[in-house]
Structures are given as C-alpha cells and as structure tokens.
Amino acid sequence: MFDARKVIIGIVIFLVLLTFPFWYGKGKAVPALQLKIETPEIARLAEKKCLEPTAYMRASHMELIDSWREAVVRDGQRYYVTSSGKKVAMSLSQNCLGCHSNKEQFCDACHNYAAVKPNCWGCHNVPKEAKR
Amino acid sequence: MNRSRRNFLKLTGLSLLGLGAKPAWDALAANPSPKFAKSPEALKGKRWAMVVDMGKCREECRDCLEACHRVHNVPDFRNFKDEIKWIWKEPLKAVFPEQEHHYLDEPLKEKPVMVLCNHCDHPPCVRVCPTKATFKRPEDGIVMMDYHRCIGCRFCVAGCPYGARSMNFRDPRPFIKETNPDFPTRTKGVVEKCNFCVERLVQGLLPACVEACKEKALIFGDLENPQSNVREMVQSRFTWRRKPELGTHPQVYYLL
Numbered sequence: 319m320f321d322a323r324k325v326i327i328g329i330v331i332f333l334v335l336l337t338f339p340f341w342y343g344k345g346k347a348v349p350a351l352q353l354k355i356e357t358p359e360i361a362r363l364a365e366k367k368c369l370e371p372t373a374y375m376r377a378s379h380m381e382l383i384d385s386w387r388e389a390v391v392r393d394g395q396r397y398y399v400t401s402s403g404k405k406v407a408m409s410l411s412q413n414c415l416g417c418h419s420n421k422e423q424f425c426d427a428c429h430n431y432a433a434v435k436p437n438c439w440g441c442h443n444v445p446k447e448a449k450r
Numbered sequence: 451m452n453r454s455r456r457n458f459l460k461l462t463g464l465s466l467l468g469l470g471a472k473p474a475w476d477a478l479a480a481n482p483s484p485k486f487a488k489s490p491e492a493l494k495g496k497r498w499a500m501v502v503d504m505g506k507c508r509e510e511c512r513d514c515l516e517a518c519h520r521v522h523n524v525p526d527f528r529n530f531k532d533e534i535k536w537i538w539k540e541p542l543k544a545v546f547p548e549q550e551h552h553y554l555d556e557p558l559k560e561k562p563v564m565v566l567c568n569h570c571d572h573p574p575c576v577r578v579c580p581t582k583a584t585f586k587r588p589e590d591g592i593v594m595m596d597y598h599r600c601i602g603c604r605f606c607v608a609g610c611p612y613g614a615r616s617m618n619f620r621d622p623r624p625f626i627k628e629t630n631p632d633f634p635t636r637t638k639g640v641v642e643k644c645n646f647c648v649e650r651l652v653q654g655l656l657p658a659c660v661e662a663c664k665e666k667a668l669i670f671g672d673l674e675n676p677q678s679n680v681r682e683m684v685q686s687r688f689t690w691r692r693k694p695e696l697g698t699h700p701q702v703y704y705l706l
Contacts, residue, residue: 399485
C-alpha cells in the first residue's frame with residue numbers, strides 16, 4: 319500500500335470522529351423530563367379527560383391535529399366527533415390550549431426534549447392566558 | 451413436487467406475500483378514519499358572490515377595509531412595496547381599464563372603487579399553484595388558501611389578473627396593530643388574500659366587510675339561490691365584472 323501511514327492515520331481519525339457522539343455521551347444520563355402539566359383550567363374541570371384516551375393522545379396527537387387541519391381547511395368541517403361520541407369544535411388555540419393553558423410545559427418542554435420543531439405557532443395565536 | 455429452481459422461487463414469493471399480508475391488514479383494519487361534522491349554524495350557499503354598489507360607496511369611508519383587516523390580522527407594513535391587502539381601493543380607470551376612454555372626466559377616472567378577490571369560477575391562481583395550496587371549494591365556489599401548504603413561489607401573484615394576492619416578504623406579526631386571537635396570522639414567505647370570510651360563514655355570520663358597511667354598498671349572497679338579493683340584483687340590473695374578457699368568470703359584480 320502506498321502511503322500506508324497516512325492512510326491508516328486518516329482512517330483512525332475518521333473512525334474517531336464518526337463514533338464521537340457515542341463515546342462522548344457515554345455514561346451521561348440525560349435527566350428525565352419533569353413536566354408540570356396541571357393547570358387551573360384542568361383543576362376546574364368536573365371530568366378530567368381529554369378528547370381521546372391519554373395513550374392515544376400521547377402517541378398520535380400530531381396525526382390527530384394533522385387530520386383536523388385537513389378537515390377544517392380543505393373540507394370545511396369544523397367539528398370533531400370523539401370516540402366517545404362528543405362533538406367538539408376543532409381548534410388548536412381554543413380546544414387544546416383551552417385546558418392545557420401552559421404551552422411552555424404542555425407543548426414546548428416535550429418538543430424541545432425530543433428536538434422536534436413543529437411550526438404551529440408561527441401563525442396560530444397562543445391564547446393570552448396560555449402565554450404567562 | 452420436484453425441487454426445481456422455478457418452484458423454489460414460486461414458494462419464496464408466496465411466503466413473502468403471506469408475511470407482508472398481516473401487517474398490511476392490521477394497518478388497514480386498526481385505523482378507522484376520524485369522524486368530522488359540519489357546523490349546523492353555517493350559512494348555506496352553492497355559489498357565494500358579492501355585488502358592489504359603487505353609487506352608494508362613499509369615497510373617504512374605510513369601514514369595510516378596516517373591519518376586514520382587523521378581523522383577519524392583516525399586517526400594515528407602512529410600505530407600498532410590501533403592502534398586504536384583502537380588500538382595497540383602486541381608481542375606476544384601473545378597475546375597468548377596458549372601459550376607460552379619452553373623454554371620461556378626470557375625477558370620475560380617479561374615483562376609488564372597492565376591489566377584492568373575485569373568487570372566480572375559473573381561477574387562474576388555482577391553476578398555477580404547484581402545491582394546491584390555493585383551491586376552489588366545490589361546494590360553494592369560494593377560492594380559498596391553505597396557508598399550511600403555501601411555499602411562497604408567488605405563481606399565483608403573477609397569475610391573478612386582479613392583483614388580489616399579496617406576499618408576506620417579512621414576518622407580519624410585529625406589524626399587526628391588534629391581533630384577533632380567533633384568527634391565525636400568517637408567516638413570512640406565505641401569500642394571502644381575501645377568503646370571503648369562510649370562518650364567519652360557518653358561524654352563520656356575513657363577511658366582515660359586508661357587516662361593516664353602513665351604506666349597504668356591499669351585498670353578499672348565494673347566486674344559485676333564485677330568491678337571494680344578489681341573484682335578483684345581478685339578474686334585473688346591469689352589472690360589470692372586472693376583465694371578463696379573460697374568461698376567469700369573476701364573482702364580484704359592480705353596480706353603476
């Protein structure tokens with residue numbers, strides 16, 4: 319092999335850089351996310367239940383909201399019928415943030431933790447009480 | 451069965467198909483489509499249209515314009531180049547350029563006329579939109595925008611012969627005097643225009659400009675309904691439309 323030394327040194331440097339994130343983060347546990355999702359609005363509710371079961375909302379809220387967006391804008395349908403048969407107006411600012419009035423905790427904390435950047439709030443207004 | 455290469459491949463193919471069938475079946479069966487409903491209080495129409503009574507419109511009045519821009523969070527960039535407009539005034543000679551002639555009185559030529567998106571039957575903006583962000587609602591003919599899909603290419607700005615589309619070259623939020631919390635703002639890089647107040651129609655309300663006009667110079671209604679006032683006006687009186695020769699079939703009618 320020509321220039322074996324240079325090539326091997328090059329490969330070693332490359333491998334070190336490639337694996338850098340793995341050994342750099344080794345042994346450092348990321349602190350678990352502490353969320354305070356209780357709000358005065360939720361405390362006031364008689365029945366503390368979201369539109370759909372919590373597990374579904376946690377896993378698939380983005381798909382639900384996406385289907386809302388299509389339904390409202392594209393098909394002109396403004397109401398959502400929940401799995402328990404309740405009819406609710408589809409609105410991010412009023413429906414979701416109506417109860418979950420702490421956007422920093424309810425939306426941002428988890429999205430930041432998971433490094434996802436939804437652009438909902440570039441246009442949609444955050445209700446005043448949720449800004450705090 | 452003899453152990454030929456041919457049979458081996460057949461069997462492999464079949465078993466692969468079988469393996470793929472279950473996840474596919476599960477995916478299709480587990481996802482009942484969400485249920486949606488229309489709002490019961492919504493105004494119902496098959497072809498919304500507007501009549502602008504130019505005789506009743508007062509020149510200095512800005513009620514409709516201000517009501518619309520307040521309701522829809524339309525920014526004011528205080529800069530003609532970046533201007534965002536949903537409904538605005540244009541001199542008569544520019545509104546009906548094909549009707550202007552040499553002997554027309556100068557004040558008449560300059561008389562301001564309210565103009566807005568014409569919600570055309572054959573909207574060129576819809577044809578040119580590469581993402582289908584602008585679309586015509588099949589149920590009532592409103593030409594609407596889905597800001598989520600707009601990529602800011604401005605083909606529609608070029609395509610619209612009425613100048614009814616405005617581009618947000620800058621972040622509009624700091625330039626909105628008073629934000630209406632019930633209507634979203636737009637973001638930088640998105641085109642916007644009049645939406646015939648779809649968000650008010652579903653609540654059973656007339657468009658904001660129509661409601662704000664004290665002179666009743668703006669009349670809104672369903673053209674397909676033979677009893678509606680717009681239909682009656684368009685039928686019994688002579689009205690103008692902007693640039694009808696282009697074949698866009700605008701749905702805003704001007705009464706002289």
